[in-house]
Amino acid sequence: xxxxxxxxxxxxxxxxxxxxxxxxxxxxxxxxxxxxxxxxxxxxxxxxxxxxxxxxxxxxxxxxxxxxxxxxxxxxxxxxxxxxxxxxxxxxxxxxxxxxxxxxxxxxxxxxxxxxxxxxxxxxxxxxxxxxxxxxxxxxxxxxx
Amino acid sequence: xxxxxxxxxxxxxxxxxxxxxxxxxxxxxxxxxxxxxxxxxxxxxxxxxxxxxxxxxxxxxxxxxxxxxxxxxxxxxxxxxxxxxxxxxxxxxxxxxxxxxxxxxxxxxxxxxxxxxxxxxxxxxxxxxxxxxxxxxxxxxxxxxxxxxxxxxxxxxxxxxxxxxxxxxxxxxxxxxxxxxxxxxxxxxxxxxxxxxxxxxxxxxxxxxxxxxxxxxxxxxxxxxxxxxxxxxxxxxxxxxxxxxxxxxxxxxxxxxxxxxxxxxxxxxxxxxxxxxxxxxxxxxxxxxxxxxxxxxxxxxxxxxxxxxxxxxxxxxxxxxxxxxxxxxxxxxxxxxxxxxxxxxxxxxxxxxxxxxxxxxxxxxxxxxxxxxxxxxxxxxxxxxxxxxxxxxxxxxxxxxxxxxxxxxxxxxxxxxxxxxxxxxxxxxxxxxxxxxxxxxxxxxxxxxxxxxxxxxxxxxxxxxxxxxxxxxxxxxxxxxxxxxxxxxxxxxxxxxxxxxxxxxxxxxxxxxxxxx
Numbered sequence: 270x271x272x273x274x275x276x277x278x279x280x281x282x283x284x285x286x287x288x289x290x291x292x293x294x295x296x297x298x299x300x301x302x303x304x305x306x307x308x309x310x311x312x313x314x315x316x317x318x319x320x321x322x323x324x325x326x327x328x329x330x331x332x333x334x335x336x337x338x339x340x341x342x343x344x345x346x347x348x349x350x351x352x353x354x355x356x357x358x359x360x361x362x363x364x365x366x367x368x369x370x371x372x373x374x375x376x377x378x379x380x381x382x383x384x385x386x387x388x389x390x391x392x393x394x395x396x397x398x399x400x401x402x403x404x405x406x407x408x409x410x411x412x413x414x
Numbered sequence: 415x416x417x418x419x420x421x422x423x424x425x426x427x428x429x430x431x432x433x434x435x436x437x438x439x440x441x442x443x444x445x446x447x448x449x450x451x452x453x454x455x456x457x458x459x460x461x462x463x464x465x466x467x468x469x470x471x472x473x474x475x476x477x478x479x480x481x482x483x484x485x486x487x488x489x490x491x492x493x494x495x496x497x498x499x500x501x502x503x504x505x506x507x508x509x510x511x512x513x514x515x516x517x518x519x520x521x522x523x524x525x526x527x528x529x530x531x532x533x534x535x536x537x538x539x540x541x542x543x544x545x546x547x548x549x550x551x552x553x554x555x556x557x558x559x560x561x562x563x564x565x566x567x568x569x570x571x572x573x574x575x576x577x578x579x580x581x582x583x584x585x586x587x588x589x590x591x592x593x594x595x596x597x598x599x600x601x602x603x604x605x606x607x608x609x610x611x612x613x614x615x616x617x618x619x620x621x622x623x624x625x626x627x628x629x630x631x632x633x634x635x636x637x638x639x640x641x642x643x644x645x646x647x648x649x650x651x652x653x654x655x656x657x658x659x660x661x662x663x664x665x666x667x668x669x670x671x672x673x674x675x676x677x678x679x680x681x682x683x684x685x686x687x688x689x690x691x692x693x694x695x696x697x698x699x700x701x702x703x704x705x706x707x708x709x710x711x712x713x714x715x716x717x718x719x720x721x722x723x724x725x726x727x728x729x730x731x732x733x734x735x736x737x738x739x740x741x742x743x744x745x746x747x748x749x750x751x752x753x754x755x756x757x758x759x760x761x762x763x764x765x766x767x768x769x770x771x772x773x774x775x776x777x778x779x780x781x782x783x784x785x786x787x788x789x790x791x792x793x794x795x796x797x798x799x800x801x802x803x804x805x806x807x808x809x810x811x812x813x814x815x816x817x818x819x820x821x822x823x824x825x826x827x828x829x830x831x832x833x834x835x836x837x838x839x840x841x842x843x844x845x846x847x848x849x850x851x852x853x854x855x856x857x858x859x860x861x862x863x864x865x866x867x868x869x870x871x872x873x874x875x876x877x878x879x880x881x882x883x884x885x886x887x888x889x890x891x892x893x894x895x896x897x898x899x900x901x902x903x904x905x906x907x908x909x910x911x912x913x914x915x916x917x918x919x920x921x922x923x924x925x926x927x928x929x930x931x
Contacts, residue, residue: 313505313517316670318663319844322516322524322744327581329514361514370510 271300271354273377277368277402278307280340283383288344290413291381295353303355305344306371307336311361333359365401372408381411446644446874451882454889461889461896469717473892474724477734480899481559484566487906488913492561492758498920499755506927507752515746518756525741525757527673528622528841529764531834533730535680535827536629536809538772540884542782543807544799545722546791547698548705550773552723553730557765560733561758566902569754569909570594571739572747585743586845587736587898588614588852594905606901607852610736613893614849615864617737620883620890621729622842623868624875626835628883629809631876633831636810637824647876651869653836658843658865666840673837676830677768683826684771687819691778698777725888728895730769731761735891736898740845749925751912772812779815781806843868 276291278284288305295301309332317325341357348355358371372380382399403410462471485492501507502518541549567587574593575585588607595603631646656662688695705719732738738757745753776782783801785792794801806814809831816823843865850864851857875883919925 309514311514313508313513314519316523316527316674317516317520318666318670319524319528319741319744319841322520322741323584323844324582325516325744326583326746330581332514360510362510367513 271302272298273302273304273375275304275306275368275372275375275377275380277364277380277382278305278340278344279383280307280336284340285383286413287381287383290411292348292351292353294381301354303348303353304371304375304377305341305348305355305357306368307340307357307359308364308367309333309336309359309361310364312363329361332361363401364398365405368402369406372406377408379409379411380406381413384412384414446877447879447882450874450878450886454882454886457893458885458889461892462885469721471721471725473896474721474728476899477563477728477892477895478556478559478724480734480895480902481556481563484562484902484906485559488562488565488910490562491565491755491913492558492762495755495758499759501927502752502756503759507925509928512746516744518745518747518752521742521745521753522756522759523674524670524744524841525738525760526677526763527670527837528737528741528845529730529732529760529838530673530677530768531838532626532629532809532831533621533726534764534768534772535812535831535834536625536632537726537730538769539776539808539811539815541722541726542773542776542800543802543811545719546705546782546800547701547773547777548703548707548716548719549723549726550702550770550777551706552720553727553769553773554723554766556724556727557731557733557761557769560727560731560761560765563734563899563902564731564738564760565754565758566906566909567734567736567739567898568742568757569751569912570902570905571743572745572750572753573908573912575743583744584848584851586614586740586848586852587894587901588849589743590739590905591897591901594908595901598904598907600904603901606897610894610897610901611849611852613890613897614736615846615853616890617735617887617894618842618846618849619868619871621887622737622845623839623871624878624883625887626838627872627875628878630832630835633809633813633828636813637828643877644873645876647873650836650839650876651872654839654843654872655865655869657840658868659862669833669837669840673833676833679826680830681768681771683816683820683823684775687775687816688771688778690819694778695774698774701777702773727761727765727769729888729891731764732891733761734895734899734902736894737842737845737891740848741841749912749916751909751916754909754912775819776811776815779818781811781815781818839872 274291274295276288278288291303295303336359341359345355345357360367360371368380368382380402382402384399399412403412461473464470465472465475503522505517505519508517538553541553570590571585571587574590575583576589577583588611591610592603592607595601595606627647627650628643630650631643634646635641653665657666707716728734738760742753742757747753781802783792783803784790791800793799794805799807802811804814813824813827816827846868847861847864851860854860916925
């Protein structure tokens with residue numbers, strides 16, 4: 270049976286570290302699929318101007334295209350070249366909730382993310398996406414330091 | 415832009431320091447006022463003409479009859495689908511694959527930031543000041559009925575919007591009138607759409623602009639002392655110019671985020687005042703009910719209370735006016751009717767909750783003078799409104815009412831008024847622009863022309879006195895309702911088809927909540 274691992278990418282070092290760890294893990298297994306997930310932080314409960322609303326659909330398409338082009342496609346290409354079985358998902362939403370939702374949809378066994386980069390004051394006030402994920406995920410979460 | 419605004423402010427304050435200049439400036443204000451009143455007079459008189467043989471303006475009847483017709487035609491949709499509307503706003507029926515598109519909540523919040531504003535603060539004070547506490551009753555009733563009008567127009571707004579190749583959308587009455595009439599094979603859709611667009615531009619310049627600038631100036635000068643209105647106008651125009659022409663989104667973004675908190679704070683402060691005076695709440699409601707049916711000696715009596723209540727409700731929540739249909743059109747949904755359900759919450763929040771809070775605070779703080787001998791309200795010297803403790807009217811009356819319980823609240827209110835005025839102006843500049851581009855076509859130059867006209871009217875609005883401005887603002891907004899409601903009668907069949915289809919699919923479980931919601 271194929272073991273599926275969800276890897277959270279963020280287009281920065283944090284995601285790269287998570288991906289490196291996941292590759293290492295997948296390399297040790299016979300049959301493993303990596304599901305790369307990139308979540309564009311977005312909430313349906315924000316306040317916007319009429320102009321922003323009118324242009325929102327267009328902006329969303331651009332955001333998805335940029336995320337695929339800059340983060341997802343290069344990562345997938347590199348994995349395929351190295352002989353890994355991998356798919357990619359780019360979606361808007363709350364990072365922790367969306368990663369968990371993607372995991373359930375694919376019936377994945379584990380989520381691998383990098384340690385959140387937020388530090389100091391902001392982190393104390395708002396917490397971090399990683400903390401939220403660890404607290405609420407339905408499957409085990411590996412946080413790569 | 416920053417440099418321009420700063421230099422404008424510096425110049426304005428330097429000029430204010432000179433007494434001779436202040437006198438001359440007051441003269442400019444008076445001249446602007448006189449010319450404005452003369453120019454807009456005939457238009458205002460036509461819109462507010464009384465029904466022959468009565469003192470009842472036909473336009474008020476027009477709005478109330480429409481709201482009643484829609485309420486009955488859709489079988490009290492505002493009650494039957496109220497819970498469903500809340501579920502839609504919460505996102506219970508939102509497809510996760512549509513994440514990142516405009517949500518129902520965002521469309522509602524955007525439309526609300528265009529309507530919640532000075533109508534709720536100053537407009538209610540005008541209604542209660544002229545029509546007495548009884549106006550509140552009619553205002554609430556108009557708000558509840560208006561929910562059905564809003565439902566009708568917003569469903570059509572989404573159904574007939576234009577979606578362009580680049581992914582942007584444009585919607586509103588001008589689109590559903592022209593497309594809907596064509597689809598039904600009815601003549602005159604094009605002409606009606608053009609008429610609506612013209613009135614929408616006037617409404618944007620009036621209620622969505624001049625009234626806001628005028629009352630923002632009244633609020634500021636009430637705190638810092640009297641100074642010429644055009645100075646406030648210039649500063650406001652500068653900031654609005656920076657946003658709508660200069661594209662400085664950060665100002666609009668900050669306002670859009672602060673305004674909802676201001677709204678919550680306003681309601682919170684009202685509740686605190688009501689709790690502190692809880693023993694008067696029963697009496698206040700007594701005044702509202704008694705006034706609604708007897709007039710309590712107010713100028714115009716019962717009819718005066720009714721007219722004021724209906725007028726201010728319509729002006730505040732804009733149900734039947736068609737403006738919200740423009741704002742709601744941006745939502746991403748395959749079911750236009752869902753946006754109709756969501757939009758019916760708007761008059762409820764705007765009028766039934768926020769306006770009622772303002773009215774209760776004004777009544778409970780006893781700013782309106784009651785003749786102890788008769789128990790009736792005393793009229794002012796001119797006999798045009800109820801006498802108030804300090805002779806205040808409009809936003810100053812609301813400010814005094816809040817100030818009598820929370821001494822520092824007028825300062826918070828001043829900030830709220832400025833922000834509300836600003837966010838309403840930004841929203842209406844968009845509504846006006848959509849009407850303008852419908853008439854003259856999309857394009858940078860045509861858009862710029864409208865935006866410049868919009869900024870000029872801010873200065874005129876701040877300089878003119880309340881009377882002519884409020885008359886023109888009302889007249890322009892109600893003129894939109896004349897065309898819009900006329901068209902809605904012909905198009906409401908579309909909404910009923912949508913409603914029947916949706917409700918049967920909802921009952922059969924074809925439309926269901928998404929997992930995890």
